[in-house]
Amino acid sequence: MAGSASNEIRAEPNLTPLLDVVFQLITFFMLVFKISGDNFDQRVRLPVAGSAIPVEGSVVDQDRVVLNIDADGRLLWKGEALDIETAIKEIRVQAQLVRRNQSIQGNKIAEGGQLPTSIIFRADRNVPFSQIYRYITTCQANGFTKFALKAMNAEG
Amino acid sequence: MRRMRSQEVEVQITPMLDMAFQLLTFFILTYRPAPTEGQFSMNLIPAAPAIDMAAEAPAADQEQANNELPAALRTLTTIVIAAPDGGIARIIIGENEYQTLDQLKARLIEIVADQSLKFDQAVIQADPALSYASLIQIVDVFAGPAVNLTKLSFTELDPNGGVAL
Numbered sequence: 001m002a003g004s005a006s007n008e009i010r011a012e013p014n015l016t017p018l019l020d021v022v023f024q025l026i027t028f029f030m031l032v033f034k035i036s037g038d039n040f041d042q043r044v045r046l047p048v049a050g051s052a053i054p055v056e057g058s059v060v061d062q063d064r065v066v067l068n069i070d071a072d073g074r075l076l077w078k079g080e081a082l083d084i085e086t087a088i089k090e091i092r093v094q095a096q097l098v099r100r101n102q103s104i105q106g107n108k109i110a111e112g113g114q115l116p117t118s119i120i121f122r123a124d125r126n127v128p129f130s131q132i133y134r135y136i137t138t139c140q141a142n143g144f145t146k147f148a149l150k151a152m153n154a155e156g
Numbered sequence: 157m158r159r160m161r162s163q164e165v166e167v168q169i170t171p172m173l174d175m176a177f178q179l180l181t182f183f184i185l186t187y188r189p190a191p192t193e194g195q196f197s198m199n200l201i202p203a204a205p206a207i208d209m210a211a212e213a214p215a216a217d218q219e220q221a222n223n224e225l226p227a228a229l230r231t232l233t234t235i236v237i238a239a240p241d242g243g244i245a246r247i248i249i250g251e252n253e254y255q256t257l258d259q260l261k262a263r264l265i266e267i268v269a270d271q272s273l274k275f276d277q278a279v280i281q282a283d284p285a286l287s288y289a290s291l292i293q294i295v296d297v298f299a300g301p302a303v304n305l306t307k308l309s310f311t312e313l314d315p316n317g318g319v320a321l
Binding site: 050150151 | 179184238287288310312
């Protein structure tokens, strides 16, 4: 053979820039990857409303209770579907917890007083109003006065 | 001093690149850009006849509030009758009936533009069978930029009384 070992041309591609780009892509996807889906049940198909105001960061952080209601009017709570009677009891418990928390913070709220916590309704588009209204009146009876009705800004 | 022979240490990038590509593949496959959720915020205090929905009105404004019109004259009551499928069959404001959301929107724009009417809040009396999607459509018209009537409250329409079907 004419070619000797010393004359071999070794092609070593520089992988470092490629690795840089890949890591940047991974960082991007990690940042946009949403893990906090605890309050947002995927079984609920929200209706669409163009003028629903997107929730900003400061609003998300405020004290709130999210009620996911499926098409049958059941409350989806901690992975379980509660019938309305059990759901009413759970709302009562939540109101008591809010009162206790406020009391610990030095802001005592009397029974029947208005609570600062917002109730966020994430109801399925097919739930009848009678079910929604029952949840609303239950929350009102327990002192909740701040409400928000969730909808999608565009068809998803 | 004797000089040490330099030794080339080759770092194997290939396994790291493999792993990085696997991670990248995972994130690309699981990435689902969710459509943004919005919300309609409102203060709803327990229903009472002609109630003022400004639940958080500060005490300092009390005197000024007393000089205003009573809540009953500032409250626009809208009745929504449901179709059998939960959609909107009819919308009633006063003595007028509307079948579509466009008609409702046009009427609300007229009402808001009328300087003699002082409506700044609305009560939506909804049929129990009305779907949440239809309710949101109504709320969307009220809270939209054209009408901008954001103080809303809800009551349930008695299916046996009130409005004749």
